[in-house]
Amino acid sequence: MHTTAQKLNGSEIFFECLRREKVDTIFGYPGGALLKVYETLYDVTDIKHILVRHEQGATHMAEGYARATGKPGVVLVTSGPGATNTVTGITNAYMDSSPMVIFTGQVPSSLIGNDAFQEADIVGITRPITKHNFLVKDVRDLATTIRKAFFLATNGRPGPVLVDMPKDILNATCEFIWPDSVDIRGFKPTITCHANQIEKAAKKIAAAKRPLLYIGGGVISSNASKELTLLAKALNIPVTMTLQGLGAFPASEPLNMGMLGMHGTYWANQAVNKCDLLIAVGARFDDRVTGKVDTFAPQAYKIHNDIDPTNVDKNIKVDLPVVGDSKDFLSQLIKALPEKSENHDTWLAEIDVWKKQCPLTFTVENDSLKTEFVISTVSEETEGNAVVVTDVGQHQMWTSQYYHFNNPRSIITSGGLGTMGYGLPAAIGAAFGIQDRPVVLFCGDGGFMMNIQELVTAVHYKVPIKIFLLNNSFLGMVRQWQELFHQEKYSFTDLDDSNPDFLKVVEAFGCKSMRAENPAQAEAAIKEALAYNEGPVFVEFRVIKKDMVFPMVPAGGSISDMLLERLNPKTMV
Amino acid sequence: MKHLISVLVENKFGTLNRVASMFSARGFNLQSISIGETEDPEISRMTIVTRGDDQIVSQVLKQLNRLIDTIKVTDLTHQPHVERELLLMTLKLSKATQHEIFELINVFKGKVVDIKQKSITIEVIGSPDKINTTIDIFRPYGIRELARSGAVAIHRGE
Numbered sequence: 169m170h171t172t173a174q175k176l177n178g179s180e181i182f183f184e185c186l187r188r189e190k191v192d193t194i195f196g197y198p199g200g201a202l203l204k205v206y207e208t209l210y211d212v213t214d215i216k217h218i219l220v221r222h223e224q225g226a227t228h229m230a231e232g233y234a235r236a237t238g239k240p241g242v243v244l245v246t247s248g249p250g251a252t253n254t255v256t257g258i259t260n261a262y263m264d265s266s267p268m269v270i271f272t273g274q275v276p277s278s279l280i281g282n283d284a285f286q287e288a289d290i291v292g293i294t295r296p297i298t299k300h301n302f303l304v305k306d307v308r309d310l311a312t313t314i315r316k317a318f319f320l321a322t323n324g325r326p327g328p329v330l331v332d333m334p335k336d337i338l339n340a341t342c343e344f345i346w347p348d349s350v351d352i353r354g355f356k357p358t359i360t361c362h363a364n365q366i367e368k369a370a371k372k373i374a375a376a377k378r379p380l381l382y383i384g385g386g387v388i389s390s391n392a393s394k395e396l397t398l399l400a401k402a403l404n405i406p407v408t409m410t411l412q413g414l415g416a417f418p419a420s421e422p423l424n425m426g427m428l429g430m431h432g433t434y435w436a437n438q439a440v441n442k443c444d445l446l447i448a449v450g451a452r453f454d455d456r457v458t459g460k461v462d463t464f465a466p467q468a469y470k471i472h473n474d475i476d477p478t479n480v481d482k483n484i485k486v487d488l489p490v491v492g493d494s495k496d497f498l499s500q501l502i503k504a505l506p507e508k509s510e511n512h513d514t515w516l517a518e519i520d521v522w523k524k525q526c527p528l529t530f531t532v533e534n535d536s537l538k539t540e541f542v543i544s545t546v547s548e549e550t551e552g553n554a555v556v557v558t559d560v561g562q563h564q565m566w567t568s569q570y571y572h573f574n575n576p577r578s579i580i581t582s583g584g585l586g587t588m589g590y591g592l593p594a595a596i597g598a599a600f601g602i603q604d605r606p607v608v609l610f611c612g613d614g615g616f617m618m619n620i621q622e623l624v625t626a627v628h629y630k631v632p633i634k635i636f637l638l639n640n641s642f643l644g645m646v647r648q649w650q651e652l653f654h655q656e657k658y659s660f661t662d663l664d665d666s667n668p669d670f671l672k673v674v675e676a677f678g679c680k681s682m683r684a685e686n687p688a689q690a691e692a693a694i695k696e697a698l699a700y701n702e703g704p705v706f707v708e709f710r711v712i713k714k715d716m717v718f719p720m721v722p723a724g725g726s727i728s729d730m731l732l733e734r735l736n737p738k739t740m741v
Numbered sequence: 742m743k744h745l746i747s748v749l750v751e752n753k754f755g756t757l758n759r760v761a762s763m764f765s766a767r768g769f770n771l772q773s774i775s776i777g778e779t780e781d782p783e784i785s786r787m788t789i790v791t792r793g794d795d796q797i798v799s800q801v802l803k804q805l806n807r808l809i810d811t812i813k814v815t816d817l818t819h820q821p822h823v824e825r826e827l828l829l830m831t832l833k834l835s836k837a838t839q840h841e842i843f844e845l846i847n848v849f850k851g852k853v854v855d856i857k858q859k860s861i862t863i864e865v866i867g868s869p870d871k872i873n874t875t876i877d878i879f880r881p882y883g884i885r886e887l888a889r890s891g892a893v894a895i896h897r898g899e
């Protein structure tokens with residue numbers, strides 16, 4: 169135990185704990201319950217506090233920071249409305265397993281339960297959307313609680329942890345004691361995979377004729393890309409990834425199959441359909457991946473590695489569960505593999521045929537612009553090495569198809585919750601963590617408006633993000649479903665009459681801005697934006713209105729039955 | 742089928758809520774839940790009765806384990822265990838029925854805890870099945886009020 173004889177108040181203890189946890193950046197917004205904390209912060213020089221413009225923005229920034237760096241994102245907000253504004257961001261982080269610690273101010277202990285001014289039962293509200301949460305009842309528990317919160321957020325399956333700090337606790341004083349270690353008897357995640365299971369998995373892999381690696385975000389969060397690449401290449405096994413898994417295996421490798429699932433590639437879904445061995449690593453058989461579960465990988469023996477035992481046999485019954493960290497799983501497997509295994513050339517050739525049958529393509533016309541073109545161009549210009557953040561909608565799915573991710577921690581997107589408004593703040597957060605690669609945001613015209621206030625934050629801190637707005641004047645993804653499944657009743661999705669003049673809006677925020685309406689302008693604008701590093705830069709791409717994301721598995725359909733193109737081409741006008 | 746699950750949890754505020762809200766959030770059946778301190782004041786024991794097929798019950802057990810405040814989760818269903826429930830029940834009392842009521846209380850090894858001119862309060866302890874039967878048998882005499890504790894259970898000793 170580390171003790172300083174000197175007494176500190178709760179606010180000082182708070183910052184001392186952040187230092188011990190090596191926190192360099194926090195995203196916050198002040199208020200009554202946090203006055204003492206902000207008083208202390210006034211003289212803190214070694215921790216950077218980023219003032220956001222809405223607490224939801226703070227949570228997405230912290231998550232963007234966490235996903236880009238692998239370090240926990242930290243949020244600081246006041247009680248009541250400050251706390252309730254974090255709910256969407258916390259849920260988002262929970263669904264996508266991002267490590268985050270959220271600190272909320274609370275009314276003084278003596279007033280809790282009295283409907284005091286700016287009181288909200290945030291511990292009660294966030295119980296189902298946090299990995300765990302705490303209400304601090306005594307200043308002497310503050311340091312231990314913070315230590316536990318960081319420990320829980322970052323160990324096992326990562327997730328958000330909330331610490332609620334009443335105002336009187338932040339004022340009270342006590343000796344600062346930093347516990348050397350944490351022991352939470354109810355939290356003992358299995359990290360090391362069972363050797364027997366590994367041995368069985370290795371045998372199956374060696375014998376498989378048509379194996380397929382199905383890779384999820386767990387491989388990214390356990391930093392296991394190197395191991396994955398080694399394994400896949402050693403055995404010539406094709407790799408398909410989920411939205412959150414993209415980048416775990418380099419797109420430049422011939423074994424890369426791109427994404428699977430609802431808007432996955434035709435060949436990846438065909439491969440799932442025909443494989444005799446499916447090796448799921450750090451993935452959870454989400455319904456956007458499996459489609460109809462009874463017809464998912466019907467011929468395959470299924471191996472499933474995940475650090476969270478509840479993910480095993482939740483959506484799909486597997487043949488060989490292997491609970492443990494994905495990095496451990498992959499490294500143990502590499503060691504356990506026999507010298508000789510099947511040659512998969514026939515299998516790869518089969519996949520190649522599917523790839524040639526239905527490649528991902530789009531047409532380019534001189535006088536109109538498509539989102540696919542913009543994303544492809546950015547992918548080429550950045551050589552697949554940018555950190556790419558998206559919002560939610562069609563542009564998000566096109567990003568998964570046309571940006572060729574060559575590195576892990578490079579796609580930052582709201583997968584589980586599908587939160588519009590996530591992109592802009594997440595990009596800002598990512599850029600606070602990553603300086604050696606460009607941070608690019610692809611955003612829709614609908615979602616951009618949902619957290620546009622954070623443009624102030626980007627401008628104020630000169631955050632060099634590239635904001636690429638794909639303006640199709642529609643809530644495009646909803647429009648797509650309306651066209652396909654709801655008799656073309658475009659109910660409340662046409663934004664043409666109501667969207668603002670985005671250039672004027674962005675200029676008013678003090679952000680550099682450009683517009684592109686055709687491929688030539690788009691290319692020039694992308695180059696200029698990528699070369700600009702003085703602060704944020706915004707490009708509005710006026711893209712065609714009625715473009716559709718294909719291929720597509722209709723919700724609840726089998727992934728073997730993909731829609732490959734528009735049902736009714738005349739709606740294209 | 743019915744499962745009887747024993748869970749050791751941290752004796753902290755909010756723990757019961759965490760468990761109960763996990764059941765409702767995931768749509769699991771929750772027939773009864775009871776909680777009380779153990780020999781260690783920092784630890785409470787919860788007894789949960791739930792229904793579901795093997796796949797669902799296995800998810801219930803894993804989701805319980807996943808909560809940070811749970812220390813140990815045991816499915817007692819197929820292990821030697823003792824299961825008991827307490828029933829408190831107030832019945833209408835009249836000259837005509839009192840004799841039969843007293844006899845039945847004996848049959849069920851119940852106890853009279855209070856008696857008034859027109860009512861009688863009894864306690865019965867037993868397995869939830871026995872409690873169900875007790876209630877059925879007494880129903881015709883007129884039940885004023887009843888309270889059940891929910892099952893509590895432990896492993897049988899070696």
Ligand SMILES: Cc1ncc(C[n+]2csc(CCOP(=O)(O)OP(=O)(O)O)c2C)c(N)n1
Pocket residue numbers: 559560561562563564586587588589611612613614615616638640642643644645646
């Ligand atoms: C907060 C929130 N509200 C509603 C939705 C439902 N939704 C999903 S995609 C979408 C349309 C997004 O439109 P836009 O941002 O313009 O992107 P596009 O699909 O046109 O690329 C909507 C409304 C959502 N995902 N999140």
Ligand SMILES: [Mg+2]
Pocket residue numbers: 561612613614638639640641642643644
């Ligand atoms: Mg749009």
